[in-house]
Amino acid sequence: MSGIDPAAIARFMAAAEAGASGMSAASPPRYVLLGHISRALLARIGLCAFILISLMEILALLEQTTAILQRNLGVHGILTYALLHLPALILQALPLSVLIGAVFMLTQMALGSEIASLRAAGLSTVTLFVLMLPGTVGVAIGGMVMHEFVTPRTELALARWWNVTSPTALQDTRGFWFHDHGSIVHVDHFSAGGTILHGVDYYRRNAKGALEAVSSARQAEFRQSVWEATSLRQLDLNTNRVVISQHATETITHSAVSPDNILILSQPYPVLSTRQIEAILHQGAPASLPKATYRMALFEPYILPMNLCVMLLLALPVVYIPPRTGTRSMMPVAALGAGFAFIVMQGLVQALGNAGTLPALLATLAPPILATLLAVAWLLKMEER
Known part of the structure; x- marks a missing residue:
């Protein structure tokens, strides 16, 4: 299967020749080529995403199937777990899917002499990158919407279902x-x-941060928007004495924590929407992680388009494969290696941002900017050959 429709290339070349002769009919075929490249790229991204997500889902199910069957949930429980966990896996697979899909498509085009045909028609590498951008940006926008509205809800539902069904x-x-x-x-x-x-x-x-009371309860149950504590023992610290009181049952009204908050707070790194993170950072909402970690999470969905464009840039050197080289070229392997190195570097820098060692904005932007500069330098070096 070729990278794009050969008829689209023929029409584009005819338009280029017409433009060289002074004709004005060159623009419509450019949009035809844009449509074909976008469809080809999205098809390969979708295929790669399907394979990666399937592998990740299988590995997750291999780890959890025994626990699901021990709860007597059967096939329905396995499907419920897989469905609720799916959006998080999609977000994890998007960068690699764009990288592998772009390398796959460009390799096919280079080995099928389609890149040479496009270059003969006057299409530069920069223009090819621009033609591939709309499909990549569309994938990024879909990922942002999923990160903001879908994944926080499904991960919360999964945590609730997992806890409720546990004996x-x-x-x-x-x-x-x-x-x-x-x-x-x-x-x-x-x-x-x-x-x-x-x-x-x-x-x-109190408002100054000084301890004023300590309460210990054997159990607390959420009823009618308040927590009712059982076997509550409370120590009130006054200026010159400590008052100890015990209650069989007591309503805790000074806490705004809900059961959903409990499920989120119990997770090591929960997926949160922008609204939830803003409430934690600026409104004093319940939080179990350092503020630096939440600042990093605040930028995560908005950096996704840049990350996917970086993956596209790292895949572009594949267009310089000579058609006669065939599958012996190591350029696709180098492009994939560069993409994996970018993911590892980004993880390391993000760890520094989560720890507060680097400012959140710097830790978020530094890896894609550095990878972009390296990719551009790589492309310029290949262009000089």
């Missing part, structure tokens, strides 16, 4: 700490989709 939720969940409007909370375990907490310690602080 041993108290053993499966781990203790975690989080901030709640300046106060500090520790939860040993939770069950029933985050509506029941076990072993709750609440350290309430």
